[in-house]
Amino acid sequence: MTAPAAAAAGWSEWPAPAKLNLFLHIVGRRADGYHLLETVFQLLDRGDTVRLRLRGDGEIRRVAPLPGVPVEQDLVVRAARALQDATGTRLGADIAVDKRIPMGGGLGGGSSDAASTLVGLDALWGCGLGEDRLAALGLGLGADVPVFVRGRSAWAEGVGERLVPIDLPPSWYVVVDPGVSVPTAALFQAPELTRDAAHLTIPLFLSGATTVNVFEPVVRERHAAVASALDWLARHGRARLSGSGGCVFVATPSREAAEAIARECPPGMRAWPAQGVVESPLLAQRRGWDGRGT
Numbered sequence: 001m002t003a004p005a006a007a008a009a010g011w012s013e014w015p016a017p018a019k020l021n022l023f024l025h026i027v028g029r030r031a032d033g034y035h036l037l038e039t040v041f042q043l044l045d046r047g048d049t050v051r052l053r054l055r056g057d058g059e060i061r062r063v064a065p066l067p068g069v070p071v072e073q074d075l076v077v078r079a080a081r082a083l084q085d086a087t088g089t090r091l092g093a094d095i096a097v098d099k100r101i102p103m104g105g106g107l108g109g110g111s112s113d114a115a116s117t118l119v120g121l122d123a124l125w126g127c128g129l130g131e132d133r134l135a136a137l138g139l140g141l142g143a144d145v146p147v148f149v150r151g152r153s154a155w156a157e158g159v160g161e162r163l164v165p166i167d168l169p170p171s172w173y174v175v176v177d178p179g180v181s182v183p184t185a186a187l188f189q190a191p192e193l194t195r196d197a198a199h200l201t202i203p204l205f206l207s208g209a210t211t212v213n214v215f216e217p218v219v220r221e222r223h224a225a226v227a228s229a230l231d232w233l234a235r236h237g238r239a240r241l242s243g244s245g246g247c248v249f250v251a252t253p254s255r256e257a258a259e260a261i262a263r264e265c266p267p268g269m270r271a272w273p274a275q276g277v278v279e280s281p282l283l284a285q286r287r288g289w290d291g292r293g294t
């Protein structure tokens with residue numbers, strides 16, 4: 001559906017961009033088993049689109065199926081219910097996600113969908129919860145949700161919720177999906193995971209300190225397709241895993257370079273160019289909505 005056609009049918013569209021973890025260190029563990037991380041979230045220009053339509057009857061309906069994800073487990077449905085519970089609104093919504101971000105790819109798709117649902121429904125329902133409370137609500141849905149609610153590429157600590165926006169230089173990437181869906185919880189349980197990384201700081205990161213993704217050796221060992229994708233991409237630069245994988249990426253000097261590498265992608269993998277952004281397209285949509293005076 002084009003944007004004007006969607007608007008005419010009562011739908012509003014909320015971008016849900018993907019993210020890359022430029023590195024990921026584990027520096028400790030909380031009493032509840034959750035891991036303490038240091039990472040940089042690089043938001044990308046594109047990803048899924050969450051479409052929302054107001055309902056007056058309080059129902060939350062997922063109107064486009066998401067294969068493999070039952071309605072009650074869908075993060076967009078859980079996000080909408082969490083916002084209803086937090087605000088006591090009697091309004092509801094139809095929700096449809098145009099899914100482009102590979103599921104279980106380490107690109108934060110489900111988390112970004114949840115964040116865009118929270119931000120979009122907060123606007124649509126006129127709750128006025130604001131960024132801090134929406135981020136806290138999002139954290140209850142997943143550790144990756146707050147960065148998408150706040151919508152700025154960021155340095156992250158804690159379980160990923162202690163965020164400091166960071167002005168990363170303009171950047172292009174090639175992202176490669178080897179077609180492997182990696183269950184995040186199982187990876188965090190891996191006994192061989194390095195959990196005692198030395199603390200980094202933003203200045204150290206920006207000055208080029210050595211960084212890794214601690215999941216990379218574990219995922220390499222368990223998923224041959226991810227190892228192949230990393231090895232292929234390594235011909236073009238420092239290839240890395242994002243999050244808990246299975247997607248991998250490399251930074252390139254320009255859009256043209258990213259497009260050229262993506263075109264050479266071997267069979268069995270999918271590659272696409274992606275632009276790193278300082279600010280999420282979700283924030284622009286939110287500002288546009290506020291500016292309508294509704």
Ligand SMILES: C[C@](O)(CO)[C@H](O)COP(=O)(O)OP(=O)(O)OC[C@H]1O[C@@H](n2ccc(N)nc2=O)[C@H](O)[C@@H]1O
Nearest residue numbers: 021033034035111142143144145159184185188243244
């Ligand atoms: C790997 C990352 O994507 C990096 O950005 C995130 O740390 C994972 O974020 P996420 O997918 O939103 O994760 P959640 O849905 O909150 O958690 C999934 C499972 O991963 C484990 N988990 C997650 C985050 C964290 N800091 N420590 C953990 O140990 C927990 O066992 C949890 O049950």
Ligand SMILES: Nc1ncnc2c1ncn2[C@@H]1O[C@H](COP(=O)(O)OP(=O)(O)OP(=O)(O)O)[C@@H](O)[C@H]1O
Nearest residue numbers: 074075103104105106107108109110111144184243
């Ligand atoms: N709207 C949704 N989109 C994608 N996955 C969802 C959604 N709702 C629930 N899920 C579940 O969440 C799981 C993880 O999906 P997601 O695409 O967010 O993984 P990921 O990118 O590896 O996440 P992360 O990088 O945050 O670890 C899926 O396998 C699916 O079972």
